Amino acid sequence: MNKKKIISALSFVLLTASLFSTNVQANTGHEKITFKAAIVFPPCSYNVANNGANLNCFDGGTSTIKTSNIHNIQQSQPTGWQQLENNRGVYQFQWTNKAKNLAMLSVEYL
DSSP: OOHHHHHHHHHHHHHHHHHHHHHHHHHTTOOOOOOOOOOOSOOOEEEEOSSOEEEEEEETTTTEEEEEEEOOTTOSSOOOOEEOTTSSEEEEEEEEEGGGTEEEEEEEEO
């Protein structure tokens, strides 16, 4: 059994247990909801150069860094959401003040 299947199975068991415990509390008159979560991957890092940017993210299956190249940073219009090369998430690059070289790089992890 590979690592992803084990993690998926453990996540399912924990989620199922938390759902049943919430139902028991609701039936006994308690209205307590507890949510616990953890970020299991470190955030992406980035390097910006004159003509482009590199977004470096860990690949969950191999624990290696995958690089996504962002080539269109000179455009003044937002790029829209683009898929990361390792399918770990999506990113969007948008200038906030191009004259002052200020931009926003948003990454949404899937």
